[in-house]
Amino acid sequence: MNKRMIYLDNAATTPVLDEVLEEMLPYMSARYGNPSSLHSVGRDAKAALDKARERICNALNMDGSGSMVIFTSGATEANNLAIKGFAYRMLRDGISKDDLMVIASSIEHESVLEPCRALEKEGFNVRYLPVDKDGMLKSESLEHILASSKCKSILVSVMLANNEVGTIQRLKEIAEVAHKYGAFVHSDAAQAIGKVKVDARELAVDMLTISAHKAYGPKGIGALCISKDVRLEPILHGGGHEYGLRSGTQNVPGIVGLGKVAELVPRFIALYQGRVRQLRDRLIKGLLEIPYTRLNGHPEERLANNAHISFLGVNGEDLIIKLDEHGIAVSTGSACSTLKQKESHVLRAMGLSREEINGSLRLTLGIQNDEQDVDYTLEVMADVVRELRRVSPYSKYRS
Ligand SMILES: Cc1ncc(COP(=O)(O)O)c(C=O)c1O
Structure with a gap:
């Protein structure tokens, strides 16, 4: 790198x-x-x-x-x-x-x-x-x-x-x-x-x-x-x-x-339950301000570092590539199933629609991340999602 x-x-x-x-x-x-x-x-x-x-x-x-x-x-x-x-x-x-x-x-x-x-x-x-x-x-x-x-x-x-x-x-x-x-x-x-x-x-x-x-x-x-x-x-x-x-x-x-x-472990837990959780909340709030998005997973009983979002009208893999070009590393789901390139069994079991699954992205913070990382990601994400939706066949999500 x-x-x-x-x-x-x-x-x-x-x-x-x-x-x-x-x-x-x-x-x-x-x-x-x-x-x-x-x-x-x-x-x-x-x-x-x-x-x-x-x-x-x-x-x-x-x-x-x-x-x-x-x-x-x-x-x-x-x-x-x-x-x-x-x-x-x-x-x-x-x-x-x-x-x-x-x-x-x-x-x-x-x-x-x-x-x-x-x-x-x-x-x-x-x-x-x-x-x-x-x-x-x-x-x-x-x-x-x-x-x-x-x-x-x-x-x-x-x-x-x-x-x-x-x-x-x-x-x-x-x-x-x-x-x-x-x-x-x-x-x-x-x-x-x-x-x-x-x-x-x-x-x-x-x-x-x-x-x-x-x-x-x-x-x-x-x-x-x-x-x-x-x-x-x-x-x-x-x-x-x-x-x-x-x-x-x-x-x-x-x-x-x-x-x-x-x-x-006790030190990690204190960091995750404190600073990382605050960053995660800031990240989720900002991502949900992008139109046609939804948070996946339990709203409260979830890991303090996890933001899993569906961006309707966008393909998750396209998002990963675009974000990577901007220096941001995220994922669509589990690293292991990415190798197999198949639809997430987790999202399917939760009853998400095909469109919600296709547009889903997992952002998981760590103790090394800070507010600047979150703010930069939010800025880039809004632009990237807008850009991808512009060329998306789902015209209803263009803004
Ligand atoms: C919940 C869960 N179980 C098991 C594994 C596999 O872990 P390992 O890479 O140590 O084999 C992972 C890793 O992705 C995981 O997230």
Whole structure:
């Protein structure tokens, strides 16, 4: 990058903070040990892993007795381990596919939905929960499925905060309903960590997924945090690392980075709930002053950095390209589905029209943004939208 970009795609990834990088660097050179080695070089690396696990347990308020932090290559792998690992373990424990069910919300990230679909193909019983127009799940729809189910073993997977529209689920309520029927609860907190309080005990969840790169840490590292009652089957087999649940020599520098992120969580939350929220409100207010726009996602119960807007009569991808020419980086939705170039399943599940989906844009602020970034974006956006509408086939939106 040779010019200064205004980076408003912090839901896709975030820059690594200097403080995080500083802690990681020695583990890429002088402190290179393998944590499985018995000698002092190895024990030094093992101590770094232990420290990171402790920091993560503290950040998530996880019960010290028997809870486990399993390091993975990111949230995608953690979600796969939670879902497939649960289903395969139940099968190994003698529960038949007919007696087993996985329930996920219909707006989960692909890294939850795809393992669910893979299980379906293998003959497992999988159900998807609907959401309302704000992307909020209703616990009654979960209760309806659970009350009529005769399954002996059930996993409910509901994300804490949505990566596209930022809606924050009432997870505690959902977990209470699930537990009433003896189901286990997994939550993908990849987008929530560092922005809202993620308290495993208060939320009463059994498994939590986190990822470092959404919160100023490095890419390629995450964790699945599980309570002592959860039993999983590994999906990666090998030397038996990570309590036998994820084989492979651990990514020590990455883990140190994730641990540092966990330590910084209270500071991040204060920044997001203060300054970033104010910037986000200013951004949303300004964007909604552009004619024929609407805010997507829950108006209040949403991530403090998320502005997801539909600009009618405009194509979201055209907007991205035009804004990029002006030095502003935004996105149409999840970075992962952009690769697949398909319509957002989240917006579809929320009942948005084709036109609202086509014209949607996600702007996600970070702790590095300031008022000038927001004001410049608003100025450019008004011009760019006007320009695109001028050449749009939808003449009714020209101004
Ligand atoms: C909600 C959510 N879950 C999972 C992931 C995947 O995370 P990772 O890149 O760490 O595999 C993402 C990243 O886009 C996400 O937003």
